[in-house]
Amino acid sequence: xxxxxxxxxxxxxxxxxxxxxxxxxxxxxxxxxxxxxxxAREVVAKLAINPNTVxxxxxxxxxxxxxxxxxxxxxFVVRALDGPDPATFARFAAQLSRWMSAAQAAGxxxxxxxxxxxxxxxxxxxxxxx
Amino acid sequence: xxxxxWRQHRAQLLIAVGVLAALAAYLLITGQQRASYANSxxxxxxxxxxxxxxxxxxxxxxxxxxxxxxxxxxxAGLPLLAGxxxxxxxxxxxxxxxxxxxxWTQSVSRNRWLTVKLLTFLAAIAAAAAALALSFSAWxxxxxxxxxxxxxxxxxxxxxxxxxTGIAPLxxxxxxxxLGTAAGALIRRTVPAxxxxxxxxxxxxxxxxxxxxxxxxxxxxxxxxxxxNTIPVPPGAYQMNSGYSTASGRPVSxxxxxxxxxxxxxxxxxxxxxxxxxxKGFHISQTYQPASRYxxxxxxxxxxxxxxxxxxxxxxxxxxxxxxx
Amino acid sequence: MTSRDDATPAVETVGLGRRYGRRWALRxxxxxxxxxxxxxxxxxxxxxxxxxxxxxxxxxxPTVGLARVLGAAPRDLRTLPRIGFVAQDKPLYGRFTVxxxxxxxxWMNPSWDRxxxxxxxxxLDIPLGQRCGSLSGGQRAQVALAVALGKQPxxxxxxxxxxxxxPLARRQFLQVLLEHVAATGMTVVLSSHLLADLERxxxxxxxxxxxxxxxxxxxxxxxHQHRVLAGPAEKADSITRAHAVVQxxxxxxxxxxxxRADGPIHDPDWSVRPASLxxxxxxxxxxPLAGAAPALTLAGSAQEGSR
Numbered sequence: 170x171x172x173x174x175x176x177x178x179x180x181x182x183x184x185x186x187x188x189x190x191x192x193x194x195x196x197x198x199x200x201x202x203x204x205x206x207x208x209a210r211e212v213v214a215k216l217a218i219n220p221n222t223v224x225x226x227x228x229x230x231x232x233x234x235x236x237x238x239x240x241x242x243x244x245f246v247v248r249a250l251d252g253p254d255p256a257t258f259a260r261f262a263a264q265l266s267r268w269m270s271a272a273q274a275a276g277x278x279x280x281x282x283x284x285x286x287x288x289x290x291x292x293x294x295x296x297x298x299x
Numbered sequence: 300x301x302x303x304x305w306r307q308h309r310a311q312l313l314i315a316v317g318v319l320a321a322l323a324a325y326l327l328i329t330g331q332q333r334a335s336y337a338n339s340x341x342x343x344x345x346x347x348x349x350x351x352x353x354x355x356x357x358x359x360x361x362x363x364x365x366x367x368x369x370x371x372x373x374x375a376g377l378p379l380l381a382g383x384x385x386x387x388x389x390x391x392x393x394x395x396x397x398x399x400x401x402x403w404t405q406s407v408s409r410n411r412w413l414t415v416k417l418l419t420f421l422a423a424i425a426a427a428a429a430a431l432a433l434s435f436s437a438w439x440x441x442x443x444x445x446x447x448x449x450x451x452x453x454x455x456x457x458x459x460x461x462x463x464t465g466i467a468p469l470x471x472x473x474x475x476x477x478l479g480t481a482a483g484a485l486i487r488r489t490v491p492a493x494x495x496x497x498x499x500x501x502x503x504x505x506x507x508x509x510x511x512x513x514x515x516x517x518x519x520x521x522x523x524x525x526x527x528n529t530i531p532v533p534p535g536a537y538q539m540n541s542g543y544s545t546a547s548g549r550p551v552s553x554x555x556x557x558x559x560x561x562x563x564x565x566x567x568x569x570x571x572x573x574x575x576x577x578x579k580g581f582h583i584s585q586t587y588q589p590a591s592r593y594x595x596x597x598x599x600x601x602x603x604x605x606x607x608x609x610x611x612x613x614x615x616x617x618x619x620x621x622x623x624x
Numbered sequence: 625m626t627s628r629d630d631a632t633p634a635v636e637t638v639g640l641g642r643r644y645g646r647r648w649a650l651r652x653x654x655x656x657x658x659x660x661x662x663x664x665x666x667x668x669x670x671x672x673x674x675x676x677x678x679x680x681x682x683x684x685x686p687t688v689g690l691a692r693v694l695g696a697a698p699r700d701l702r703t704l705p706r707i708g709f710v711a712q713d714k715p716l717y718g719r720f721t722v723x724x725x726x727x728x729x730x731w732m733n734p735s736w737d738r739x740x741x742x743x744x745x746x747x748l749d750i751p752l753g754q755r756c757g758s759l760s761g762g763q764r765a766q767v768a769l770a771v772a773l774g775k776q777p778x779x780x781x782x783x784x785x786x787x788x789x790x791p792l793a794r795r796q797f798l799q800v801l802l803e804h805v806a807a808t809g810m811t812v813v814l815s816s817h818l819l820a821d822l823e824r825x826x827x828x829x830x831x832x833x834x835x836x837x838x839x840x841x842x843x844x845x846x847x848h849q850h851r852v853l854a855g856p857a858e859k860a861d862s863i864t865r866a867h868a869v870v871q872x873x874x875x876x877x878x879x880x881x882x883x884r885a886d887g888p889i890h891d892p893d894w895s896v897r898p899a900s901l902x903x904x905x906x907x908x909x910x911x912p913l914a915g916a917a918p919a920l921t922l923a924g925s926a927q928e929g930s931r
Contacts, residue, residue: 209806396715401717
């Protein structure tokens with residue numbers, strides 16, 4: 170059975186972490202269509218988080234048509250992630266690698282690079298910020 | 300709730316059973332000793348035949364066993380224990396230890412919680428009082444027979460027997476318990492509540508030891524001239540004050556007697572000739588309560604304490620329901 | 625999950641206040657807490673959390689105002705079986721065994737689920753034959769919780785349940801509690817003076833400070849509405865005019881503001897980020913509104929403010 174982890178220090182909202190973990194697992198093939206996700210009760214019993222958080226995460230995933238709740242049975246994965254194909258992945262990975270070499274050559278250390286990366290992610294993908 | 304009450308208080312109740320059982324056993328055994336001795340020397344038969352000549356047998360009995368041992372006056376304090384160990388901790392302990400926050404947030408209302416506990420202890424008190432009174436009365440049997448025939452004044456009319464027989468133990472036990480419970484409810488700490496219970500109990504019971512003879516029913520008087528040796532107070536009566544009077548009934552003091560019939564003796568003391576007193580018509584009088592009033596006095600005594608107990612229980616119940624943070 | 629659309633609030637208080645002598649432990653407390661949530665009651669020590677919980681549990685009478693739990697008065701005979709309460713320091717009868725405590729639950733409650741309580745305690749390796757007086761802090765907490773859950777309450781009140789518990793015991797307590805919530809939809813109100821203890825468990829927050837309610841809203845709404853702004857000090861006024869500022873620290877050049885946003889902030893001179901719950905709570909606690917402005921009260925069936 171798929172198990173969730175929680176990183177309380179990451180600054181990412183709990184329910185988002187759950188959503189991300191499901192997507193990550195789908196991306197890596199650890200979760201396949203037909204697999205059952207743990208029940209809210211099981212997640213809560215392990216992580217000691219609010220049950221609504223789990224339900225919210227599952228609702229989000231349902232909205233993206235990744236999972237479906239079957240009454241009386243549980244929540245099941247219905248399709249694989251619409252991700253970019255491996256070629257696209259490789260192209261962007263290569264681009265990033267080149268950028269990083271340039272950054273290193275300019276004197277940026279791993280912490281600087283990480284700071285730039287985190288700010289960019291936050292500015293682009295953060296939710297609900299005006 | 301009854302099962303809960305038993306589980307919570309079973310130690311207290313079982314200890315009381317143990318103590319009472321031991322006490323009852325002691326009383327029954329020593330009482331039986333006295334009874335069989337009285338039988339064996341023929342005293343019982345003599346008294347039953349209403350003979351006038353049982354004196355030597357009575358004396359033999361008293362020489363052998365004496366009267367009521369001093370320690371029995373302590374036994375008269377047993378009802379207080381119901382106040383100290385059943386009453387005072389009942390509410391105070393729950394509040395003190397904080398367990399009232401557990402007990403009063405189950406599905407049982409505060410009133411029902413308290414009522415069941417009170418009724419349980421009331422039943423225990425009734426049983427304990429009955430056991431005490433019955434064992435002590437049994438122990439007292441020979442003395443009661445002697446007293447009825449006028450050979451002794453040890454009987455159930457006087458202390459400590461009055462406190463330990465009949466329904467008196469029920470009254471004082473109820474009172475002590477109620478006092479403890481009310482003190483515990485108001486003070487909310489067990490040890491101070493026990494102290495208040497002790498003080499309040501003694502403050503009420505000690506005066507009653509004499510009030511019950513002087514104030515409940517008007518005492519009777521009998522007087523007789525000095526020509527006879529004793530005042531014919533009926534057998535078994537509880538004798539109170541004795542006094543002196545003239546033939547016409549005017550009270551006089553001992554000094555008056557000394558003035559009338561005294562003559563100096565060697566060494567500065569004054570002797571009084573009884574024949575002179577008899578001649579001058581002086582009388583001795585005795586104040587007393589007759590034995591026939593035993594149950595009436597018991598009734599008034601117990602009713603007074605029971606009434607106080609009811610009021611105190613009411614205070615405890617009311618306070619618990621309304622207050623206690 | 626059971627329905628959340630229960631119209632009756634789990635807890636409702638109107639003008640609730642409690643005075644001890646001259647001091648008001650709780651004042652002008654107006655709450656409407658929706659059912660089906662895990663509600664955190666936070667505030668500094670002495671803020672009135674225990675007083676409020678004791679009133680809701682029927683242990684204390686208010687001086688003014690009234691309280692309703694699950695639609696009825698706290699000491700109502702209909703209410704008693706439906707409310708569970710675990711007091712601070714988790715009182716248990718010291719000479720009772722754990723098993724005795726479970727029997728007590730059955731004796732004193734009409735509906736009692738012994739098997740779940742027993743299974744749970746056994747699963748945590750708590751011996752049923754052990755006297756409560758010799759249990760560890762974490763074990764006491766679990767036994768007290770088991771006794772409270774055994775009567776299957778619709779509303780569970782907990783006073784500082786995880787204070788003084790080691791991290792493992794705290795985790796286990798919350799696991800048991802929240803699993804029960806997930807299974808039954810029970811409403812929970814739990815208090816703490818440390819938000820960190822409650823943050824992951826609660827989805828609704830009530831902040832009590834200076835004996836008054838400063839906040840009462842779902843965590844979603846709180847996070848959605850509050851922002852931390854950093855920007856030039858001379859522009860602080862424009863923000864202050866447009867939004868409710870909860871806390872501000874302004875030097876001659878830099879302004880840091882925690883605001884309750886009344887619309888988006890487009891000015892690029894300001895860096896905007898969401899406020900964390902902890903920042904929020906600290907800000908409201910250090911600037912108690914002392915009745916001057918309406919406390920923030922947002923929830924499904926809430927009132928418009930404290931007045």
